[in-house]
Amino acid sequence: MKSIQVGLLGIGVVGAGTFNVLHRNQEEIQRRAGRGIAITMVADLDVARAKSIVGDAAQVVADARAVIANPDIDIVIELIGGYGIAKTLVLEAIAAGKHVVTANKALLAVHGTEIFAAASAKGVMVAFEAAVAGGIPIIKALREGLTANRIQWIAGIINGTTNFILSEMRDKGLDFGVVLKEAQRLGYAEADPTFDIEGVDAAHKATIMSAIAFGIPVQFDKAHIEGITKLSAADIKYAEQLGYRIKLLGITKRRQADAKAQTREGIELRVHPALIPAKRLIANVEGAMNAVVVQGDAVGTTLYYGKGAGAEPTASAVIADLVDIARLHTADAAQRVPHLAFQPHTLDEAMSTLPVLTMGEIVTSYYLRLRVADEAGVLARVTGILAEAGISIDAVLQREADEVGGEGSNQTDLIILTHDCVEARMNSAMSEMQALPTVLAPITRIRKEELA
Numbered sequence: 114m115k116s117i118q119v120g121l122l123g124i125g126v127v128g129a130g131t132f133n134v135l136h137r138n139q140e141e142i143q144r145r146a147g148r149g150i151a152i153t154m155v156a157d158l159d160v161a162r163a164k165s166i167v168g169d170a171a172q173v174v175a176d177a178r179a180v181i182a183n184p185d186i187d188i189v190i191e192l193i194g195g196y197g198i199a200k201t202l203v204l205e206a207i208a209a210g211k212h213v214v215t216a217n218k219a220l221l222a223v224h225g226t227e228i229f230a231a232a233s234a235k236g237v238m239v240a241f242e243a244a245v246a247g248g249i250p251i252i253k254a255l256r257e258g259l260t261a262n263r264i265q266w267i268a269g270i271i272n273g274t275t276n277f278i279l280s281e282m283r284d285k286g287l288d289f290g291v292v293l294k295e296a297q298r299l300g301y302a303e304a305d306p307t308f309d310i311e312g313v314d315a316a317h318k319a320t321i322m323s324a325i326a327f328g329i330p331v332q333f334d335k336a337h338i339e340g341i342t343k344l345s346a347a348d349i350k351y352a353e354q355l356g357y358r359i360k361l362l363g364i365t366k367r368r369q370a371d372a373k374a375q376t377r378e379g380i381e382l383r384v385h386p387a388l389i390p391a392k393r394l395i396a397n398v399e400g401a402m403n404a405v406v407v408q409g410d411a412v413g414t415t416l417y418y419g420k421g422a423g424a425e426p427t428a429s430a431v432i433a434d435l436v437d438i439a440r441l442h443t444a445d446a447a448q449r450v451p452h453l454a455f456q457p458h459t460l461d462e463a464m465s466t467l468p469v470l471t472m473g474e475i476v477t478s479y480y481l482r483l484r485v486a487d488e489a490g491v492l493a494r495v496t497g498i499l500a501e502a503g504i505s506i507d508a509v510l511q512r513e514a515d516e517v518g519g520e521g522s523n524q525t526d527l528i529i530l531t532h533d534c535v536e537a538r539m540n541s542a543m544s545e546m547q548a549l550p551t552v553l554a555p556i557t558r559i560r561k562e563e564l565a
């Protein structure tokens with residue numbers, strides 16, 4: 114049978130990795146796919162560089178539209194990134210009847226609804242395993258392997274740059290700014306690391322997972338996003354003393370209505386630093402590695418670990434999508450795995466109109482650090498406010514004043530771990546605590562996830 118012909122838009126690090134792995138493992142890939150898969154056309158603005166990678170194996174052009182217009186091309190791989198020209202080209206490729214493989218999490222998290230609708234109308238597939246956690250087959254696991262389950266929650270370390278920075282902060286006791294500079298010098302963080310360190314990249318990925326897990330549309334605009342820039346070495350150290358690690362987590366959870374707590378039924382979708390018990394496997398994911406924990410009602414907890422970025426790990430996911438398309442593209446479109454796991458017509462039904470909850474409505478537990486005057490009654494006033502708000506305390510740690518402020522200091526750090534409560538309630542309790550004259554600096558609040 115004739116090889117399936119693939120056009121590649123953008124041959125950077127991942128594109129070159131895809132080309133190389135496809136070439137290196139072509140025999141096995143062909144045996145799995147049932148036919149050969151060949152990148153026969155590449156579009157890149159740097160034509161000379163592209164030619165140096167593909168040699169004579171593929172035609173190289175500067176104009177991506179020449180690839181889309183080529184009737185011999187069956188699948189277009191989009192590796193340009195961003196929501197600009199990439200969106201236009203993906204929609205044009207779909208309109209031209211091409212299947213699309215993309216690693217573009219930003220594009221799908223923001224414009225996924227439009228793109229998947231266009232693909233369904235045209236009867237083509239848009240595959241995106243590489244968009245979430247690079248080489249880890251988490252989309253496959255959620256859409257297919259766990260399809261029997263009612264998914265309850267997902268929590269993932271889904272940004273390698275920030276996990277590398279947090280690991281270094283913990284190992285070396287250094288503050289964020291110092292480690293970021295070092296990470297940039299070593300090439301672990303980009304020259305403009307904003308999307309990574311502010312949690313935006315992780316929120317794109319969490320948004321995609323929430324849609325697949327709960328059958329809701331992609332709703333990046335509803336995601337709560339907090340990065341790691343405000344974390345201090347002191348909090349990482351205190352967390353460790355209490356048996357926790359701090360990680361940037363992408364979290365999405367199904368929440369039932371709770372009359373007592375006055376909360377609605379809905380979906381939590383949030384990215385922020387979180388304390389997690391050091392004994393959990395995911396707490397021990399270090400450096401640039403990624404990991405995702407999924408809790409399903411039937412299977413219990415499952416953990417997926419691996420490289421979330423890089424040339425060949427990402428190529429591994431891109432090629433898996435190519436093989437899926439090669440196997441399925443002649444099948445009736447209705448028999449294919451739906452883009453977001455649930456059949457699109459069910460998106461009008463009750464379950465999938467579940468709202469994404471506001472942060473005031475989420476339920477979690479907390480780490481609080483208060484810089485307080487070291488005098489009688491301070492702890493009692495602080496805990497009194499929490500008790501009044503119905504927030505139960507799990508643990509308290511108070512440092513020696515000398516250790517915190519130097520010899521003779523009359524200030525100290527009071528660290529409190531709480532049990533679960535509704536965030537709105539914690540917000541009001543924090544305002545009251547902050548107003549106490551004996552609370553001497555802005556309170557640090559980091560959410561805590563037991564992931565039990």
Ligand code: HSE
Binds near residue numbers: 271275
């Ligand atoms: N910049 C991402 C990371 C990889 O640091 O994990 C691509 O999403």
